[in-house]
Amino acid sequence: MITILNKTHSLANQFLAELRHIDIQNDRMRFRRNLERLGEIFAFEISKKMNYVEQEVVTPLGVATVPLLEEQPVLATILRAGLPMHQGLMNYFDKADSAYISAFRKPKKSNDFEIKTEYFSTPDMADRIVIVSDPMLATGQSMVVVCKELMARFEIKELHIACVIASTEGVSHVRANLPKACLWLGAVDEELTSKAYIVPGLGDAGDLCFGEKL
């Protein structure tokens, strides 16, 4: 299953436009907040596909029956660019557990790179619904490596992947390697540069959030 937010007219398009806009994206606080707002929208959209149980809530005037989430998801994110989206997901799934994973591109001798993971801080994810967020799905390699490592450690019940901008190549790679995952995307762009940046994309999401790293 794949859902793409910009296929529908909604405020998500305003937040996406500001993230991309060369004159707006350097306002670091707004950039992070727009990623957070999209994380909130993804949380709301994903919540519509989850299971609910009817519960009674006592009000000052009576008893209301309300459907409430049957179970809390685990919110996993890839450091460091995933943090603002993760905050947005946590704002809505406010009782969820969190997981943090570090992944980076290690250059190879050829003009290529391989994905290395280092840090895994996770709860027990066995039989849990897991939502993995990362703003940019470029080649899709980091996402696939991270999800496969999580799936090797835990029997995950349901896997959701949320990304603000994906490339068509990234989407194909994820669909080929994680065929059961539900994909939640803000927009899908056609092109990737030789250094695996998405075009038109928005640039380097981690740097725009937190500044250039060495």
Ligand SMILES: O=c1cc[nH]c(=O)[nH]1
């Ligand atoms: O375009 C891209 C691709 C990967 N990561 C980014 O931050 N931007």
